[in-house]
Amino acid sequence: MHRRVTDEDDGTPLKAPFYRSKDDLVVMNSRPGKGKKADFQKGAKGRLPEREEACKPANDKPEELFDFNMLHELAHSIDDARGYMLANGPKDDHGGWIEIGGDVEQIVEAVIRETGFGKVPAERQYVLDKILRNPATPPATFSGDKARFEKFVAAAQTPKVWDSQALTELATLDKRVYQESYPSTWTSYKAEARKRGITSYQFRAPGEWFSELYAAFKVGKLKPGHPSEGWLKKLKV
Amino acid sequence: MSVFETAALACPSCGSSVDVELVHSVNAVRRPDLRAAILDRSFQSVACPSCGTTFRVEPMFTYLDVGRRRFVAALPASELGGWKAAEARAQAAWDKAFGKGSDGEALGREMQARCTFGWLGLNEKLIAHEHGIDDVALELAKMATMRSLGDVKMSADREFRLVGATDDELIVGWLRTSSEEIDDEYGVPRQLLAEIDADPEAWAALRADVSGGMFVDYRRALFDAA
Numbered sequence: 001m002h003r004r005v006t007d008e009d010d011g012t013p014l015k016a017p018f019y020r021s022k023d024d025l026v027v028m029n030s031r032p033g034k035g036k037k038a039d040f041q042k043g044a045k046g047r048l049p050e051r052e053e054a055c056k057p058a059n060d061k062p063e064e065l066f067d068f069n070m071l072h073e074l075a076h077s078i079d080d081a082r083g084y085m086l087a088n089g090p091k092d093d094h095g096g097w098i099e100i101g102g103d104v105e106q107i108v109e110a111v112i113r114e115t116g117f118g119k120v121p122a123e124r125q126y127v128l129d130k131i132l133r134n135p136a137t138p139p140a141t142f143s144g145d146k147a148r149f150e151k152f153v154a155a156a157q158t159p160k161v162w163d164s165q166a167l168t169e170l171a172t173l174d175k176r177v178y179q180e181s182y183p184s185t186w187t188s189y190k191a192e193a194r195k196r197g198i199t200s201y202q203f204r205a206p207g208e209w210f211s212e213l214y215a216a217f218k219v220g221k222l223k224p225g226h227p228s229e230g231w232l233k234k235l236k237v
Numbered sequence: 238m239s240v241f242e243t244a245a246l247a248c249p250s251c252g253s254s255v256d257v258e259l260v261h262s263v264n265a266v267r268r269p270d271l272r273a274a275i276l277d278r279s280f281q282s283v284a285c286p287s288c289g290t291t292f293r294v295e296p297m298f299t300y301l302d303v304g305r306r307r308f309v310a311a312l313p314a315s316e317l318g319g320w321k322a323a324e325a326r327a328q329a330a331w332d333k334a335f336g337k338g339s340d341g342e343a344l345g346r347e348m349q350a351r352c353t354f355g356w357l358g359l360n361e362k363l364i365a366h367e368h369g370i371d372d373v374a375l376e377l378a379k380m381a382t383m384r385s386l387g388d389v390k391m392s393a394d395r396e397f398r399l400v401g402a403t404d405d406e407l408i409v410g411w412l413r414t415s416s417e418e419i420d421d422e423y424g425v426p427r428q429l430l431a432e433i434d435a436d437p438e439a440w441a442a443l444r445a446d447v448s449g450g451m452f453v454d455y456r457r458a459l460f461d462a463a
Contacts, residue, residue, distance in 0.1 A: 002424050035297070038242065066299065066310075067330045069240050069262035073301040074334040074341045076238070076264055080303075160243075201240070208238060218333070218340075235340055 037063040039199040040221070047200040049165050055196040057216075058223045068215050075214035078235055079207055089206040093227060096190035097206040100178075104131045104186055107178050111152065114173040117144030133157070133184075156180060162203040168194065181205045196227060239268045250290035257283050257294060265302035272302065276363055278356070278417065293417075296356055299330075306348045308335070309362055310451065314355025314414050317393065317460060324452045327352040331451070352451040357412055361398045368402035370430065375399060376447040376455045377440050378429045379409060383455075386423075391459060395420075402427070 039047055040063050079085050089097040100106060108127050112118040118127040122139040123146075129136035130153045138146070155161055155170035156179045162168065171179050172191045181187045187205055194203060198221060202212035216222055217232045241258040248255050260281055265272040274280035282293045295313035302308070310327035335345025351372070353359045365372050379397050383389050394414045400422060401408040407430070410422030433440050446458035 065240075065242075065261045066297065067333065070299045070301075070330045070334045072240065073262050073264050073299060074344075076267065077301075077303050077344060078340065080266075205238070 035065055037065055037068050037199070039201075046165055047163055048194050048197045050195070051197065052195050054223060054225055054227060055198070056223065057198065057221050059221070061220075063219055063221070068219060071215035071218045072211045075211035076207060078214070079210050082235075084235075085206040085210050089209070092190065095193040095203075095206065095209050096176075097209065098176075098188040099206065100186040100188055102132075102184050102186070104128070107131055107173075107186065107188075110173040110176065110178065111149050112144075115145040115148045115152075117142060117146045117149050119144065127153075131156075131186075152178075156186075163200045165194070165200075168203070177203070198222065239264045239271055246294065248285040248288060248290060249292050251285060251288040253285060253287035255283060255285050255287075257281075259294060260296075260298045262299045263301065265300065265307075266304045272363065275300075275356075275360060276367070278360065293356065296353075296359060300359065303344065303348075305366060307362070307366060308348050308350045309359055310350075310352040311359045312352055312354050314357075317354040317456065320354065320452055320457065320460060323354070324352055324450050327451050350451055351453055353454070354452075354456075355396070355414055357396045357398050357414060357417065358454060361400075364399055364401065370399070370402065370407070371434075372453050373444060373448045374430050374433050375407070376453060377433050377443055378407060378425060380443060380447065380455050380458075381429065381433075382409060382423065382425050393460075397455065 038044055040057060040060065042060060085094070085097070088094045089099075098106075108118060108124060108131065111127050112124075118124045120139075120143075123142050123144070126136050126138055127149060128134075130150070151170050152173060155167045158164075158167055158171075161171055161179050168177055168179075168191070171177050175191050176188050177191050177194075178186060178188045181204055189203065189209075197203060198216040199212045202209045213222075213228055214232060214235070217226075217229070222229060222232075240261040242261060244257055244259045245254045246257050247253070260271075263271045263275075271280060281296070282291055284291050295315060296311035297313055298311050300307070300309040300311050308331065310330065312323050312327065316323045331345070331350050333339060335341040335348065335350070339345065349372075351362055353362060361375075362372060365375050379399070383397055396412050396414055397409060398412050399407055400410050400412070400419065405427055406424040407427055408422055409425055411420040412418065413420065437444075443458075447453060447455050448457075450457075
């Protein structure tokens, strides 16, 4: 064994791999913030709409984030191993998910159908640029409801839009929610699926829909007779 | 994917409110960038927009890496004094998800489950695995190294950790829990691991002291947990 700290030519101590020297770093000696799942806190409002009776949480017990998230991550492993949401995500009783990715033409078409804005090339280019976060020039003249489109795209691109029912409603076109789930990666799901949601994070992406529901099932948050109970009982890695 | 929630925290230096995306779980398969950030010690470091002080919130999250067959319950360093109770809670959470009779049992059997206290302990587990070093043998090697160093000043703010490795050496050092600064580092022949492995009987007692649960760490033998 030998002492390893040596001086280099410039006098800087030689450090081991992976070590990053820091100035003015403070490691907080406590862990502030919430330790409970926000959806199950008393008075949690505005995250989801009024749920269907069978889909309301089975109890108002606060859930530890640590335990809940352990089950959430296990669920991702189950989903990955079985390709569950790949096969079932598009079904209506699984949210009716569409993984759009970066190919956003179908969102442009939905905008046109819903607002009438975007039909002529200058309008369409503006719609496309806004969705893709490109520099966008609004058309000098237009037809259709441009303001509705702008509210839609602002909501759909808001970080954590899924945690807000009000924003989600703005991000809805013809009964489908469209959202930027991850940077430049879009998804869509049926808006009415939120009435059967158990947490708001469930509506970030198909994998999260599955994992949140699974974790809620495992901690006893789903009522007996919940519409997803049957298939959840059959899952194994 | 990996779960974060926004929390407004008071900057430990100036007291200004800072919105922090606090981590609650890391899925290293889906988010390899988070594993890399843990390894380079940038993960959960936040610069206060008011005074510029960089601070790092203590860990309290699950780290799952199914690809590497690793799970870590990353707990705050401040819970070290009560490690037995914290370890029991981590074990209970693990058992519910990956234990006998659980949906994840088959996967759990292939995985190594650990709990750590503070960023340095978590970082060490990842570095050890990166270099193919068994963590129990590592703890024994560290104990042997500390013994040979002599005049070791133990404290709750000093940790003896693996910070890297070469083909021939383990690079270990004394680091401060509060600032993550390194005081001294040492090169220890990697051969020591082979010697430990070759003589299990001689190391049996010490092995029992540093392992025996999810908290595999030399400090298990040093800190009397409530």
